[in-house]
Amino acid sequence: MSAPIRFSTNFLKSSLKLCNIVAFALILLIQLPYTAANLPRGVMPAAASLYTDSGLFTCFSWDGSRAVPSPISIERDKINDDYCDCPDGSDEPGTSACSNGIFFCENKGFVPTKLVSSRVNDGICDCCDGSDEYASNANCQDDCFARGTKLREEKEKERILLEEGHKIYETYCSEGQTFKKNQEDQLTKLGNDIEELQKQWDEINRIKEEKEIPEKAAKAKHEAAWKEEKEKKNAEQVHLKGITAFHELDSDGNGLVSIEEMQKHIEFDIDRNGEVASEEAKEYLEDNETIDEVLFMEKVWPSIREIYTAAKPPEQKKGDDEDTPPIPQDEEEEEETDDENDNPESHQAPTDNENKDNPTESEDEMPEYDDETKALIEAAEQARSSFNEIDQKIKDIKKDISDIEADLKIDYGPNNEFQKVKEGGCIEYTDREYTYKLCPFDRASQRPKDGGVETTLGYWGLWNGPSDNLYSSMKYEKGQNCWNGPDRSVVVKVSCGTENQIISASEPSRCEYEFQFKSPAACGKTFSDLNKTDPEHDEL
Amino acid sequence: MKIFKLNLCFIFLSYFCVRAVDRANFKTCDQSGFCKQLRSMEKGNSPYKLLLNTLNIQKDSLQVDLLNNKNNVKLVLKLSGIRDNIFRLRITEKDPLKPRYEPAIGDVLDSEPKLESITVKREGQTVKVNLKNDAVVILDESPFSMQVLQSGEPVLLINSRGLLRFEHTRTKPEAEAPQGILSTVLSWFSNSPQPADDEVPVEENAENENHEKENKEEAEKKETDEEGVWEESFKGHTDSKPSGPQAIGLDFSFPGFENVYGIPEHADSFALKSTRDTDPYRLYNLDVFEYELHNPMALYGSVPLMYAHNEKRTIGLFWLNTAETWIDIGSNTADKNMLSKLATFVGVGSSDEMPQVDTHWMSESGIIDVFFLLGPKPNDAFRQYGSLTGTTPLPPLFSIAYHQCRWNYNDEEDVQTVNEGFDTHDIPMDVIWLDIEHTNGKRYFTWDGAKFSHSVDMINKVAARGRKMVTIVDPHLKRDDNYNVHSECRSKGYYIKNKDGNDYDGWCWPGSSSWPDFFKPEVREWWAGKFLTSEYVGSTHDLFTWNDMNEPSVFNGPEITMHKDAKHLDGNEHRHVHNLYGTLVHRATFEGQLKRDPNQRPFILSRAFFAGSQRYGAVWTGDNMSEWGHLKISVPMLLSHGITGISFIGADVGGFFKNPDAELLTRWYQAGAYQPFFRAHAHLDTRRREPWLFDDKYKNIIRDAIRARYALLPFWYTLFYHGEKEGGPVMKPLWVDFPKQKETFTIDDQYLIGSVLMVKPVTEQGSSGFRMFFPGDSTTEWYDIYSKQPVKTHGGYEFVSAPLEKVPVFQRGGTILPRKNRIRRASILAKDDPYTLTIALDQNGSAVGDLYIDDYMTHEYRQNKYTLRKFIYENNMLVNKNISPMSQFETKSWLEKIEILGMKSKPISVQVIGEDKSTRDLEFNFEPSKQVLTIRKPDVNIAQDWIISLRR
Structure with a gap:
């Protein structure tokens, strides 16, 4: 052939x-x-x-x-x-x-x-x-000519779109980069600030600690004195109560408390059978038939003190209240607030004075610090306040730094162009049944169109495009778990468009969603870049 | 999954969830009243005797009464000879109170079996029947038993263990409550010193009628007193059993056999196991969620056909009964007494150690109707079975190519994306499938208005690539008056009824559903009409069908299926016909596609099946799992289906439930590529798994596997042609071709395709090779299809490497394999492509093969528009000749290449001699180290007679 x-x-x-x-x-x-x-x-x-x-x-x-x-x-x-x-x-x-x-x-x-x-x-x-x-x-x-014509029209549309998109892309890049630069500058500045502040902090802290030493000593002295006095007062009160009790018990007023007199007080019913047997009364009287005031105060009162019920309840109640003075509480709080910033409640000491209007309670109040101590406290207060101020400043800056660092860790594309996408906020897309929401670099969700609970489809995970086009696809993962299935996740396919919008949402596999997302941030390649790979392009 | 769907699905899934973990949703033999009773029968104590004075001998049959000594009920036994070494044994009640169910001709049996004459001779207490060929059947009078001898050897014993049972029709005793006490009291009066029935010998011609009647009543009472005889409950479902007990049972033993096969569908080994320590194998079509492996539980389909095979012969036993059936298998050594008795009788020598398989068949109702396929070769038995129930009609080419399925391809765009994906990745694919979600609310024959609103365009787009589509059409119809298929079916009265006579109402995918009664021809006719494109709006002739859930699956029914006391339109209870329902759904759908276009070959896939289902197309093994064990079990399962007629059979590639990893999916594609029905499928909850979603390494291997299937389609197609003509499987156990080689009897992890290829798919994770058995003797050669080199072993084991990219496949020496090596997008696009013939020489330097070609789509081959070529290579000559002189078919396909494997030396020249005797020299290349001769471009039409001659 x-x-x-x-x-x-x-x-x-x-x-x-x-x-x-x-x-x-x-x-x-x-x-x-x-x-x-x-x-x-x-x-x-x-x-x-x-x-x-x-x-x-x-x-x-x-x-x-x-x-x-x-x-x-x-x-x-x-x-x-x-x-x-x-x-x-x-x-x-x-x-x-x-x-x-x-x-x-x-x-x-x-x-x-x-x-x-x-x-x-x-x-x-x-x-x-x-x-x-x-x-x-x-x-x-x-039909090449017809298809060519159509293609040329499409190409022209695409060219316009790409060009338009690319322009926006460029602003995205520059703004993104500026933003990033600002962030970095800010980071440097904050770093410097913090260094400077740290020095001040050291000094202010030193002053604070210096001022707190005499304050503490003076307060301790004052408080110790008050404590001693309070104990003394207490002892007196207990004694007084005993005497009163003796006279109450001594119902016949003969100066002796007898078994019979004791039997009138049901609180001495040891076996709780409803009456006070003479043995029971005698038990309390330390085996005496009668007892005088001195022996009573010495032997009996300490053991019945807790159970004794006065014949006149109003007087008795007053005694109960006296057992729980509010002062120690205030002291504790005051100490705690030393490390806190200026919480309005930390200045309770002055308000305590108001309580003095109440005569019955004021008796148990610690008396005001003397002027010398007050001055020391005031000085320490001031030092603390300056310290709190600077300490807070440092904390705030540290938070700013970690926020910026966290944001810088997010990959917003080679030119930080996707930063603008994030800045743009959440984008919604509604199909036949659902409204889908994408908050870029944060979270994707879905809710039924006719109302209902929003379901998290995923949180920002990573870019997962192919190695030669990494930024063409992003993944949001670890969304709400599917019944009898995986955690929901979304793959967001990113392509060039003149505005940020989702153009479709689907669920190719159960609980694995896919969004088509248009964004100027994906318009990195120009029309001519894209058509370079097509060597016969000129023939069109 | 979307939220709202989840809620809706929850109702259905809860059924599944309950049964997913709970095997107890399905009956054990003990929970199935009749099975429990029949299984516990005492052996060796048969009350039956032949009434030889009633013996009636006809040309091709004999008939004789059979009396139950215990209850005096008479049965009638009929034995007939059937053409091609088959005989039939039929035992039924002589005077039933009402007719017992027998399937109509055409439902199971393809046509009335063709009778063959027999010779009957009475010899004292026995009757001897000579069949054509060398088979003899001997009937013993009392106790009744039968023996079948071939070449003088016993091969089959019937009722030798005395397990014949025939629960006769009877009327229900009145008033159930007093029965217990009252009847006992009454019996004191009427039968004062009444001995137990078993001990009362009843004379053949009992004079005392009263006595006889009393005995009968007593025996009946005894039977009917047993629990569950007139009513049975299971898991809150009550079976009203209006006809009472009707079970039948019979034992068959195979002396001289160690292995029996068949009775699908079970997720078990190919050689059946002894059931001594398990339940019997059960045949009851059920939708079993996440089925377990290696047990005798029932699955989606049933073929009550068993083969016994040994070195000498293969015989088949076809138990034609469509009710729930259990089969016990024992593999005891033969009973010495029985055998020695036999041995004396037939003059066979001592057979002390003769193995024997004992089987016991138990069905809930119907009659005993058994066909014995006497082989003697495996292919003879297959052909014999095919002559009874029909064969698999030659499928359209696309249907033996690769199918892409998933529950679900979501919408038209998704379908188009998948369609394109195969082209983008250059993977051939023929059919895209749509599962239930494509419908409007699970109303079959409709489309989801939003997702599939342009279905015709969608199908046309797929068809423009030479491909087809399949939609699911299930038999449960949504009970919605606005759904015309339902409202028509209801108003025509075509639904199956419940026991009270109302339309049966159960739950399935659409919610409340009813089921058409496909047993009635009129109903099938109506259903068939639904497939006309004018009725099935949005369909085209490129759309084919998938029948799922046709066991039938009823989510809220007993054992997830239909109540046994549901009533069919002809008055039959569902219990009688249950196992056949799915086949008739399949049949009605088949008839529907024929109605749509009588000249186009139908294609329908069915999950449920019965004997005869092969006439209507393909079957798959249902809802398997993405697990290595399920991949492995697919081979023995498909082998079991194949030998019982269900030859167009496959398992879901990748596994239906769960997610396969890349290795498992790849290995499954490699296995599926060498199985008859090749479809990937996946559950709704699984991740997408189209091949390109995996790493290139795996994708490329999967592509190679699919391409290997496409290259071999001419071979598969030829095998299916033979399947239609001759019956038998295309995927065959080794013993079919190596029947005398005992090692092959239990091998079920490797198999043959036709008689040409032997395959051992890799079914173990991480495997890189294994030992493989190479059957045959010192003269048998097996060539590795990759290296083209013969293995060194002849009739033994050899290590075979199987790295991920390789599935071990070997071509047998002495065969010629046709291939089309140009891989197109879809099978039909290669219709005119040239062939490559691979000639694997045997030790005599010869080989044979054949090739069938037609238009791949229509029924015109039945008008002889086809060509069947035979290739014979011997004496250095390859001859292509037409072996079907009546046929006439032209093709553009030509011969592009010949490879001869095992060629010892280089020829001097190669010449082609055309039909017109013109000669032409051909270029060739000989690789001495490989002993492979490649002949370049013979360029002769494949459908013409020619000779290629090698000069030495």
Whole structure:
């Protein structure tokens, strides 16, 4: 056989006819930089020279855009003879013989396309010029021009969009970077501030501690004196109560308390049988039939003090209250507040004075500090107040620093362009059933359109685009757990748009959501950047 | 999952959840009244005797009465010869009070079996029946038993253990409450010193009718007094059992056999196990949630067909009964007495150590109707079974290619994305499936108005790539008056009724549902009409069907299925027909697709099945799990289905429940690519698992596995053609081709495809190889399909490496394998593509193979529009000849390459001699180190006669 292209005898006739027509068309209509008519079918322009040389054909494979020859060479008439001779598939660019072959459709008027060779003559028109179906029944129409026109329109729209988007992107970048720079500057400044403040803090703290020593001593002295006095007062009161009790018990006023007199007081009913037996009374009287005041005070009062109930309750109650003086409480609070900032409640000492209007209670109040102590307290107070002020300042700055550092840790893109997206706040999208909400770099959620509980779909996790396009996809994870399933999560696919908006939301797998998100932040590549990869772009 | 869905689903899922963990939702034998009773029967004490004076001999059958000594009930036994070495034993009640159920011809049996003459001779107390061929059946009078001999050897014993049981029809005793006491009291009066029934010998011609009657009543009372005989409860469901006890049982023993096979569907080994320490194997079509492996529990389908196989022969036993059935298997050594008696009788020598398998078959109702397939070769038995219940019609090509399924592809866009995804990643795929969510509220034959509003466009887009779609159509119809399928079905009175005569109402996916009665031809006709594109709005001829939940699954029914006392339109209780329901759903759907286009081959996948389901298409093993154990069990399961006729069978690739890791999914694709029905499927709750969602390493291996399937489609298609013609499985146990090799009898982790390939899928995590058995003898060669080198072992074990990218597959020496190595997007796109023939030489340097070709889609092959080529390679010549002279089919496909494996030396030249005798020299390449000869581009049409000749 001498024909350059060989087929099975069965479809040879019909295919030859088609071939002729195609070849004729190629010769007549197309002026290409290389002689297309001599080139085997399906060869891509970049490889043209490898097929036009004379002599044996050397099989080759592509390493990126570089053709790497293999050690295998074949006769030239085996190119496109519908039998795969080259393991790399290079001998059959125009047939489906090699499973790894590449068919090139020129698609004049549209975009040239590379097809896997299994698409050749499979009955489906893959090339708009129909060149892939030269020997099938597909009857493809050449609609490259129409598709080209449409594509050009789309490209133009895309170009405008990309340009517009890119402009915004640039402001996003600059603002994002400025923002970041400001943050970093701020961080430096705050660092310096904190250093400076720390020095002051040390000094103020020193002063505070210095002032607190005499204050503490004076207060302690005052308080010790008060404590002693209070104890004395207490003892007197107890004694007085005992005397009173003696006289109350001594109902016949004979100066002795007898068993009978004791039996009138039900509190001495040891076995709680409802009456005070003489043994019980005697027990309290330390085995005496009667007892005088001195012995009473010495032996009996200490043991009945706690259980004795006075005949006159009002007087008795007063005694109860006296047991719980409020002063120690105040002291405690005052001490605690030393370390706190100026809490209004910490200045209770002055208000205590007001209580003095109440004569019964004021008796038990610690008397005011003397003027000297007051002065010392005042001085210490002032030192504490300055200390609290500076301490708080440092804390505030530290918080600012950690906030900024945390934010700086978030990857807002190579030029911090996504910072603007975050700043823009939450974005909503409503479909047939749900309203979806994305708060960028924070949280994604969903709620039924007709009201109902909001479900967290995920919290900001990471960028998870492919390594060559990391910022094309973000993941929000660890959302609300699905019943009998995983935690909800969202993949947000990010693409260029002139405003930040979600254009679709779906749930491809149960509880695994996907949002399509448009944003100027994703308009990093310009139209020409994107179309550079398309070498035949100019032909449009 | 979306919140609202979750709430809705909760109602249904709660049924599943309860049963997910609770095996107790399904009956054990003890909980199934009749099983408990029949299983506990005393052996060796059969009350039955033949009434030989009633023997009636016809040309092709004999009939004789059979008397139960204990209750005097008479049965009638009929034995008939059936063409092709089959005989049939039928035992039923002589005078039933009402007719006992027998399936209509066409429901199980494909047609009325063709009878064959027999010779009957009475010899004293026995009757000897000579069948055609060398089989003899001997009937013993008392106690009744039968023996089947082949070539003078006993191969089958019937009722040798005396377990024949036939609970006759009877009327329900009145007033249940006093029965216990009153009847006891009455019995004191009427039968004063009444001995136990067993001890009363009843004469054949009992004179005392009263006495006989009393005995009968007494025996009956005894039977009916037992618990659960007139009413039975299980887990809060009461079975009213209006007809009372009707169970049947019979024992069959296989002397000389150690292994029996078949009776799917069970998640168990291929060689059946002794049930001495377990429940019997159960056949009762059930929707079992997250089924367990390695036990005899019932699953979605049933084929009551068992084979016994040994070195000498294969015989089959087909128990034609559609009610709940249990089968006990014992593998005791044969009873010496019985055998020695037999041995004396037939003059066989001592057989002390002869193994024997004992089986005991128990069904809840119906009659005893058994077909014995006497082989003697495995393929003979398969063909014999096919002649009774039909074979799998040649499926359309797309249906044996790769199917992509998921519960659920969410909407039209999702479908389109998946459709495109396969093209983007250059993975062939033929069918995209839609599960229940595509419907409008689980109303089958409708579409979700929002998600699938342009279904015709969607299907057309998929079809534009040569692909097809499948939608699910389940038999439960939503009880919604605005749903026309339901309202029609109801108004026509086509629904199955409950015991009270109202439409049966149960819960399934749509909520409250009813089930059409597919047993009535009129109902099937009506259902079939629903598949017309004018009725099924939004469908096209590229849309095919999936019948799920057709056991039937009833979420709130006993054992998740229909109440046994539900009533069919012909008055039959559901209990009689249960196991057949799914088949008839499948059948009605099949008839629907034929109605839509009589010339287009239907494709329907069914979950439930019974004997005969193979006539209507494919079956899969239901809701398996993403676990290595489930991958592993798929092989023995599919083998069991295959030998019992269900040859178009597969398991969900990847596992239905749970998420497979990349390795398991990859290994499952590799296994599925070599199984008859190849579909990936996944539960709603699982992560997406289209192949490209995994790392390239795995994606590429999965792609290779699918491509390997596509390359072999010509081979698979040819096997399915033979399947239609000859019956038998396409995926075969080793013993089919190596019947005398004992090692093969229990191997169920490797198998044959046709007689050409042997496969052992990798089913262990982390495996990189294993020992594999290479059956045959010193003359048998097996060639590794990757290295093209023969293995060194002949009839033994050899280590085989199986790294992730490899699934061990071997081509048998002496075979010729046709392939299409150009991998297209969908199978039909390769219809004109050229072939490569791989000739694996045997030790004589010969090989044979064949190839069937037609239009891959229509029924025109039945008008002889096909070609069946036979390739014979011998004496250095490859001959392609037409072995079906009546056929006529033209194809553009040609021969692009020949590979000859095991070629010892380089030929001097290779010539092709065409149909017109013209000759042409061919280029070739010989690799001496590999002994592989590659002949370049013979360029001859595959459907023409030609010769390729090697000169040495």
